[in-house]
Amino acid sequence: MKSDYELSLRDYIAIIKERALVLGVSAAVILAATVAVALMVPPIYQSTGTILVESQQIPPELVSTNTTTFADERIELIRQRVMTRENLLRIIDKYSLFADKRLSEGDKIDQLRNAIVVEPLTTFVRGRGEATVAFNVSFEHRQPEVAKQVTDELVTLFLNENLKQRTERANETTEFLTQEADKLGAELASLENQLADFKQAHANALPEHQTLRMNMLSRSELEFREVDRDYKAAQEELRYLELELSAANAGLATKTGDAARPASADQPQDLASLKAEYARLLTRYKEAHPDVVAVKRKIQALEASGNPTAVASTVSLDAARVRAKMSAAQERITSLADQKRELTKKMEGYEAEILEAPQVERGLVTLMRDHDNARKKYEEIRAKEMGAKITESLEQENKAERFVLLEPPLMPEKPIKPNRKKIAALGLVLAPAGGGALVVLLELFNQRVRGVGALENLLGKRVLVALPYIDTRADVARRKRWRNGLIVAALVLAAILLVLIHLFYMPLDVLLLKFTSKFA
Known part of the structure; x- marks a missing residue:
C-alpha cells in the first residue's frame, strides 16, 4: 500500500465491524480487571483526633510566658519529638503492626510514619493573619480498631509531650536564671569587697x-x-x-x-x-x-x-x-x-x-560605676528569675497555653481508601481506549488491501468490477459460535463481578436495597 492513501470513514467502519469481537473482548477484560482491582484492594480506615491550641488563661500583662514561637512551629517540633524511633517501635510492638516478617525494622518505621498524618487547622486572626488554632492527628490502617487505638496513643503522646516540653523549658529557664543570678551575686560581692578595701586604703583622701x-x-x-x-x-x-x-x-x-x-x-x-x-x-x-x-x-x-x-x-x-x-x-x-x-x-x-x-x-x-552596673544586672536577673518561677508555676498548674483534646479519635465506619467508584469509572474510560489501542496495533501489522480505493491506489489503475465477499455456511456457523461464546463469557464475567461485589464491597441484598431506596 502506498503511503499517500488515507483510510476513509467507510474503511474505519469496516475495521470496527471486522474487529468488533476483539474490541469488545479487550474492553470487557479491561473493565473487568479495573472492577476487580476496585473490589479486591483492601480498605484503609482512618481515625482522627482533633487537638485545640488553647491560649493562656491568665492575661499575659499579669504573668508573662516563655513561649516565643508560633503554634505551627511548636506543633512541628512536638511532632518530631513524638515520632522518634523509640516511640514508633514501641507502638509497632504494642499493637503488632506490620506482621510481615520480610520487612526490616527501618521499613516498618517508614511505613508507620507515612501512615501518620498531622494537619494544622488555621483561621484568620485579626492582627496576626493566618494562625493555627488546632490540628488533627490521624492514622491509617486496614483494621478500624487498630486505627483508633494507635490514634489514641498518638494523641496522648502529643498532649504529654507538649506538657513535658513546656515544663522542661520553664525549669531550664528558671535554673539558668538562678545560676546567672548566683554568678552576678558573687561578682557583686567581689566588687563590694574591692570598694570597701579601696575606701579603707584611701580613707584620708576620699572625695566626701x-x-x-x-x-x-x-x-x-x-x-x-x-x-x-x-x-x-x-x-x-x-x-x-x-x-x-x-x-x-x-x-x-x-x-x-x-x-x-x-x-x-x-x-x-x-x-x-x-x-x-x-x-x-x-x-x-x-x-x-x-x-x-x-x-x-x-x-x-x-x-x-x-x-x-x-x-x-x-x-x-x-x-x-x-x-x-x-x-x-x-x-x-x-x-x-x-x-x-x-x-x-x-x-x-x-x-x-x-x-x-x-x-x-x-x-x-x-x-562605683562597676558596682552600680553589677547591682542593676543582679536586680534585673533576680526579677527575671522571679518571673521565670511564676511562669514555671503557671506551666505546672497547666494555666498557660496548652493543648486540649477537642475531639477524641472515633472508630471509623467507612474506609477512606480506595475510592472504588473512581477506579470503576477509570475502567469505563480505559476499556474502550484499551480496545481501540489493540485494534490500531493489529491494523498496523495487517498488510491487507481494504476496498476498491486502496486497490486502485496500489495498482495505479482503475477497477472496473468489484465483487463483494460471499459468506459460506462455515462462516455463518463460525460467527454464531463466536457470538454464543461471547454471550457465555459475558454472563460468566457478570457472575464473577457479582460475587466479588458481594464478598469485597457490599452484600448484594444491601446493595439492591440501597438501589431501590433511591427510586422509591
Whole structure:
C-alpha cells in the first residue's frame, strides 16, 4: 500500500465491524480487571483526633510566658519529638503492626510514619493573619480498631509531650536564671569587697571628706600662725634676757622685778634696769614710740639727779635668776619649734591628701560605676528569675497555653481508601481506549488491501468490477459460535463481578436495597 492513501470513514467502519469481537473482548477484560482491582484492594480506615491550641488563661500583662514561637512551629517540633524511633517501635510492638516478617525494622518505621498524618487547622486572626488554632492527628490502617487505638496513643503522646516540653523549658529557664543570678551575686560581692578595701586604703583622701580636710588645713594654718607668733615672741624675750644677763654680769642687775617684764611705775627702779628696758623696747618699737620716750625720760631724770639706787643683791644671784629665765624661754622656744614642725607636717599631709583626692575619686568612680552596673544586672536577673518561677508555676498548674483534646479519635465506619467508584469509572474510560489501542496495533501489522480505493491506489489503475465477499455456511456457523461464546463469557464475567461485589464491597441484598431506596 502506498503511503499517500488515507483510510476513509467507510474503511474505519469496516475495521470496527471486522474487529468488533476483539474490541469488545479487550474492553470487557479491561473493565473487568479495573472492577476487580476496585473490589479486591483492601480498605484503609482512618481515625482522627482533633487537638485545640488553647491560649493562656491568665492575661499575659499579669504573668508573662516563655513561649516565643508560633503554634505551627511548636506543633512541628512536638511532632518530631513524638515520632522518634523509640516511640514508633514501641507502638509497632504494642499493637503488632506490620506482621510481615520480610520487612526490616527501618521499613516498618517508614511505613508507620507515612501512615501518620498531622494537619494544622488555621483561621484568620485579626492582627496576626493566618494562625493555627488546632490540628488533627490521624492514622491509617486496614483494621478500624487498630486505627483508633494507635490514634489514641498518638494523641496522648502529643498532649504529654507538649506538657513535658513546656515544663522542661520553664525549669531550664528558671535554673539558668538562678545560676546567672548566683554568678552576678558573687561578682557583686567581689566588687563590694574591692570598694570597701579601696575606701579603707584611701580613707584620708576620699572625695566626701574633701571639705573636712580643707577645714582642717585652714585650722592648722591658723594654729601654725599663732604658734609662729608665740615662737617669735619667745625669741625676742630670749634676746632681752641675754641683754639682761650681760648687764647682770657687769654688776648692773636689778634689785627687784621681772626681767621679762618692764617694771611698773610705782616699783623702785635703778638706772641699769631702765637702760635694759630701754634697749628691749628699741628692739620692738621705734624711738618715737610713747613707751620708749617715757623710759628715756626716766633715764635722763635719774642721770640728772645723780642718786641711782644701790644694787640690792650680788651679781651672781641676778645672773642665776636671769639664766633660769633664759632656760625656761629656751624650753618654750624648743616646744614651739616642735609644734611648728608637727603643724607643718600635718599641713603637708592635708595638702598631699587634697592633691591625691582627684586620683582617688577617679578610681572610686570607676569602682562605683562597676558596682552600680553589677547591682542593676543582679536586680534585673533576680526579677527575671522571679518571673521565670511564676511562669514555671503557671506551666505546672497547666494555666498557660496548652493543648486540649477537642475531639477524641472515633472508630471509623467507612474506609477512606480506595475510592472504588473512581477506579470503576477509570475502567469505563480505559476499556474502550484499551480496545481501540489493540485494534490500531493489529491494523498496523495487517498488510491487507481494504476496498476498491486502496486497490486502485496500489495498482495505479482503475477497477472496473468489484465483487463483494460471499459468506459460506462455515462462516455463518463460525460467527454464531463466536457470538454464543461471547454471550457465555459475558454472563460468566457478570457472575464473577457479582460475587466479588458481594464478598469485597457490599452484600448484594444491601446493595439492591440501597438501589431501590433511591427510586422509591
